[in-house]
Amino acid sequence: MIADEALSWRPRHPTDLLQTVGVLRRGGGDPAFARDSAGAVWRTTRTADGIATIRLSQPSRDGLRCEAWGPGAAAAVAQAPELLGERDDPSEFDPRLPLLDDAHRRNPGLRIARSAQVFEALAAAILEQKVITLQAHDSWRRLVAEFGTPAPGPTPRPMRVVPSADEWRAIPSWKWHRAGVDPRRASTLQNAARYAGRLEEAVSMSAADAAARLTLMPGIGAWTAAEVAQRALGDADALSVGDYHLANFVGHALAGRDMTDDEMLETLAPWAGHRYRVVRLLGAAGVRGRPRRGPKMSLVDHRAI
Incomplete structure (x- = not known):
């Protein structure tokens, strides 16, 4: 089936398709995200012009392509380069540590996605x-x-x-x-x-104004605003403070011990502007963080309440 709209481009930075947009998938059964047998990523979205389905592929190491269907196809295709990290600029990122330097070198195509939704x-x-x-x-x-x-x-x-x-x-x-x-x-x-x-x-x-706008809403705090900034705004610095696991993950990855949120913020201060990038790189490097012997968040089945 011929796409309603399509765009092929060469990104200004090395880009790994799945590493970049994989964070947008909400579990293996996400009805809005899929992969096909060719390795392309399919994603649905809502644009100002209407709904759209996009197919993202990487025909060559330095080439990307987006095909789209639906009334919002043109808008979705126009957004595709940003979705795949076109605005992300790691040029001023200084790894500082051998662990991060190695992760950054081994994952040159890890970009911060920006869905703008x-x-x-x-x-x-x-x-x-x-x-x-x-x-x-x-x-x-x-x-x-x-x-x-x-x-x-x-x-x-x-x-x-x-x-x-x-x-x-x-x-x-x-x-x-x-x-x-x-x-x-x-x-x-x-x-x-x-x-x-x-x-x-x-x-x-701006990042500060966006966070202020989001947290005006009852029930939306710093953690939720950061999760949105990471995916919708392409914010390479957005840190999910208040996450159940993150502080200890960072603490064990970089200092070999548990950390509070405040200690995590102090530890990551040298990477201001790229703190979310640091977390992504640690994950891409396979760093396990805290040993799995501590307490886990328990499952609460609200359907049984």
């Missing part, structure tokens, strides 16, 4: 608040599959477009409960949906 990223981040990742991904899969829109184009498997703000607001309480989402997160997401247009304006703001 604030509410889309926010909805997923809210579902991930204070629950284990597998539980949040299951809720995302259930809700997007039921309330999302069928994806346009020849997708490799049935896919859905993430619900619009109005569609998130229309989800009844028992459907949230059935998807394992507690009333607090459901209320936070539905309230934010009322102001989705204002939240989208964060795309054109």
Whole structure:
């Protein structure tokens, strides 16, 4: 099937397709994200012009291509270079440590994605608040599959477009409960949906102003704002302070011990402007962080409450 719109380009930095956009996938069963047998990435999104499905591929080591279907195809194709890290600039990043220098050298194509879809990223981040990742991904899969829109184009498997703000607001309480989402997160997401247009304006703001706009919303704190900034705004410095595991992961990776959030911030201060990049590089290097003998966040099945 011929795409409605397409674009091929040569990125200004080395770019690894999956390393860059893989962070946008919310679990293996994400209805809005898929890979085909050729290794291409398929993703659905909502643009100002309407819904779209995109297929991202890497025909050569230094070439990228985006094909798109749907009423929002042209807008999605125009956004594709930024989605794949065109705005990301690692030129001033100084690894400082052999561990990071080696990770940076071995992963030259790791870029920071920028989807420019604030509410889309926010909805997923809210579902991930204070629950284990597998539980949040299951809720995302259930809700997007039921309330999302069928994806346009020849997708490799049935896919859905993430619900619009109005569609998130229309989800009844028992459907949230059935998807394992507690009333607090459901209320936070539905309230934010009322102001989705204002939240989208964060795309054109400074990092500080974008965080301030997001955290004006009840139930949205620094952690959630950072998760949005990492994916929607392409912020290489956005650090998920307050994460259940992150401080100890960084602490053991860089100092061999547990850390508080404040200690993590002090440790990462030399990499200001690239703190999220440091975390990504540590992950890409296979650093395990804290040994798996400490307490784990427990699964809370809200459907049983």
